[in-house]
Amino acid sequence: MKKQYSETLLAKARKIKAVVLDCDGTLTDNTEVTGLDAPSAHGLLKRRSHYDGQGVSLIRAVGIPVAIITGEKGPGAQMITKLVERWNGLPSVKNRAWIQVALFTGYAGEEKVLKLRQWLKTNQLTSEDCAVMGDDLVDVPMLRAVGFRACPITAEEVVREMADFISDRPAGYGAVRDLANLILTARGIDPTTLPTK
Numbered sequence: 001m002k003k004q005y006s007e008t009l010l011a012k013a014r015k016i017k018a019v020v021l022d023c024d025g026t027l028t029d030n031t032e033v034t035g036l037d038a039p040s041a042h043g044l045l046k047r048r049s050h051y052d053g054q055g056v057s058l059i060r061a062v063g064i065p066v067a068i069i070t071g072e073k074g075p076g077a078q079m080i081t082k083l084v085e086r087w088n089g090l091p092s093v094k095n096r097a098w099i100q101v102a103l104f105t106g107y108a109g110e111e112k113v114l115k116l117r118q119w120l121k122t123n124q125l126t127s128e129d130c131a132v133m134g135d136d137l138v139d140v141p142m143l144r145a146v147g148f149r150a151c152p153i154t155a156e157e158v159v160r161e162m163a164d165f166i167s168d169r170p171a172g173y174g175a176v177r178d179l180a181n182l183i184l185t186a187r188g189i190d191p192t193t194l195p196t197k
């Protein structure tokens with residue numbers, strides 16, 4: 001059965017022209033497996049879902065640029081850095097600079113807002129055009145700064161209270177895909193007509 005959204009939500013989602021995601025607690029389930037000495041993981045493993053990777057591809061496929069702004073840096077940002085490199089190497093993305101996922105690591109709180117504004121400016125978009133998905137206090141300034149606020153169902157209460165859209169699936173298990181599905185439905189686009197990679 002097709003998911004039903006309110007007309008108000010669809011009208012708001014129809015205006016989204018850019019998407020900014022937090023990483024931990026949004027793209028990942030916000031846990032870290034530590035204490036391992038596997039050199040490739042720098043002693044730190046994170047969990048995320050291919051459903052969300054496909055969600056990012058779908059958002060880009062309809063011409064909406066995507067950025068990830070995370071407070072993590074160094075080893076903590078290794079997982080997302082590698083993932084974004086992989087996404088930007090996909091056949092549908094190669095040689096199309098405008099649709100590359102932008103990644104900004106080491107930014108929190110108000111710094112996230114500055115980075116978001118800079119990135120939107122380079123894409124000739126405004127914060128009113130932008131949707132942000134985040135899950136905790138460090139994302140609140142960024143969420144307050146944009147026209148559309150989204151969060152995973154597992155986000156902290158302070159974020160859920162201010163959200164226009166709360167995913168059905170938890171962070172790291174399809175929350176970003178839920179946002180992608182909403183955007184496609186709002187635009188009347190059938191996801192089965194879009195490239196999958």
Ligand SMILES: [Mg+2]
Pocket residue numbers: 022023024025026134135136
């Ligand atoms: Mg987070």
